[in-house]
Amino acid sequence: MSKIALIFGITGQDGSYLSKFLLKKNYVVHGVKRRSSSLNTARIDSIYQEPFVKKKKLILHYGDVSDSNSVFSIIKNTKPDEIYNFAAQSHVAVSFEIPEYTTNTDAMGTLRILEAILKINKKIKFYQAGSSEMFGKVMQIPQTEKTPFYPRSPYGVAKLYSHWITINYRESYNLFASNGILFNHESPLRGETFVTKKIVQGLCRIKFGKQKKLYLGNLYSKRDWGHAEDYVEAIWKILQVRKPDDFVICTGKQYTIKNFLDITAKKLGIILKWRGKGLNEKAYNLDNKPIVEIKKKYFRPSEVDKLVGDYTKAKKILNWKPKHNLSSLIDDMINHEINLLKNDK
Numbered sequence: 001m002s003k004i005a006l007i008f009g010i011t012g013q014d015g016s017y018l019s020k021f022l023l024k025k026n027y028v029v030h031g032v033k034r035r036s037s038s039l040n041t042a043r044i045d046s047i048y049q050e051p052f053v054k055k056k057k058l059i060l061h062y063g064d065v066s067d068s069n070s071v072f073s074i075i076k077n078t079k080p081d082e083i084y085n086f087a088a089q090s091h092v093a094v095s096f097e098i099p100e101y102t103t104n105t106d107a108m109g110t111l112r113i114l115e116a117i118l119k120i121n122k123k124i125k126f127y128q129a130g131s132s133e134m135f136g137k138v139m140q141i142p143q144t145e146k147t148p149f150y151p152r153s154p155y156g157v158a159k160l161y162s163h164w165i166t167i168n169y170r171e172s173y174n175l176f177a178s179n180g181i182l183f184n185h186e187s188p189l190r191g192e193t194f195v196t197k198k199i200v201q202g203l204c205r206i207k208f209g210k211q212k213k214l215y216l217g218n219l220y221s222k223r224d225w226g227h228a229e230d231y232v233e234a235i236w237k238i239l240q241v242r243k244p245d246d247f248v249i250c251t252g253k254q255y256t257i258k259n260f261l262d263i264t265a266k267k268l269g270i271i272l273k274w275r276g277k278g279l280n281e282k283a284y285n286l287d288n289k290p291i292v293e294i295k296k297k298y299f300r301p302s303e304v305d306k307l308v309g310d311y312t313k314a315k316k317i318l319n320w321k322p323k324h325n326l327s328s329l330i331d332d333m334i335n336h337e338i339n340l341l342k343n344d345k
């Protein structure tokens with residue numbers, strides 16, 4: 001018999017990669033999507049099945065984690081073996097602008113799902129999408145499952161609530177509830193306002209003459225970037241082990257935003273010369289035209305300066321390690337953008 005998975009946040013980057021992964025493993029996948037005035041299902045178009053298809057393997061439901069009724073009835077009706085909670089306002093900078101909404105979704109949303117599991121079926125396994133953003137102003141380098149947390153944004157604080165409430169329900173009610181503590185992971189399907197996608201898309205468009213400049217914020221924060229395709233495999237493995245537990249998922253390698261930009265430009269054959277400092281720092285092309293500029297609006301009220309993880313525990317218990325490195329991640333993202341530009345989409 002096929003296992004049944006329910007994904008909150010199926011229309012996002014990780015939801016779409018995980019759905020494809022689970023369908024290949026012969027799961028029946030139920031996904032929760034939000035109602036929106038324009039279509040928000042582009043990332044799962046390639047696996048969408050029409051309503052008239054018999055024995056559908058991918059079934060979508062309207063719902064929202066801010067709405068307990070929809071959370072409860074979807075879990076009750078779909079009878080999942082496993083629930084993956086990706087639903088979140090996932091943009092750190094935006095969380096400073098809408099902190100209450102971010103908390104309602106990213107913290108309370110998790111509680112609503114856990115409460116529904118408790119009332120409907122305690123055997124359902126639960127994955128919570130935790131974040132390296134919870135480490136924030138890092139207390140230890142590299143960060144492991146034992147590193148103390150110090151979140152630096154409403155997003156990070158909300159995710160920390162979800163982390164602890166997941167552990168609390170595991171310990172109090174014996175639920176199979178596990179946290180992933182995932183470091184930044186990217187892909188061709190990454191949202192367009194995250195820095196990697198913004199850089200790859202911006203430089204590809206500049207290369208094709210479709211854009212003149214790219215505006216960024218802090219070039220000197222450091223991130224540990226992996227590929228979403230690798231990370232959804234780890235997420236699935238977290239629910240397949242004997243005991244519920246919490247795992248850091250990362251690559252163990254760290255780069256600045258500027259490193260990421262320089263590597264991307266080099267791969268595209270764009271020669272850059274950096275001049276100036278602070279808000280006046282600019283990258284010039286061979287014609288001495290500035291193509292990258294810094295804008296204050298992209299800086300955050302408080303920043304996470306450096307993140308780098310240690311995936312020893314995941315390697316030992318999940319037998320997981322990343323397959324992609326930064327170079328192959330950027331290649332994948334560039335190829336996708338260039339294909340779109342060549343087809344003029």
Ligand code: NAP
Nearest residue numbers: 009011012013014064065086087088090129131182184185
């Ligand atoms: P994403 O692309 O922004 O996807 C978020 C998903 O949540 C989307 O499907 C979104 O729906 C949905 N959503 C937002 N608010 C919701 C609500 N109130 N009710 C139901 N669904 C809602 O994020 P991602 O990169 O796939 O990340 C997946 C999860 O992992 C998120 O929880 C994120 O915070 C966490 N995480 C991500 C990373 C990373 O580097 N990518 C690292 C650590 C943790 P719409 O499509 O309608 O907006």
Ligand code: GDD
Nearest residue numbers: 090092131132133183184193194195196216217218221298
């Ligand atoms: N988004 C964005 N846009 N970030 C910029 C820009 C810009 O124009 N310029 C510089 N940055 C810097 C940010 O200040 C931050 O230090 C870094 O680039 C990465 O920003 P994002 O790509 O927005 O990712 P994030 O690290 O804040 O958050 C992502 O990773 C978390 C895991 O650590 C998100 O996916 C979160 O949902 C996730 O939990």
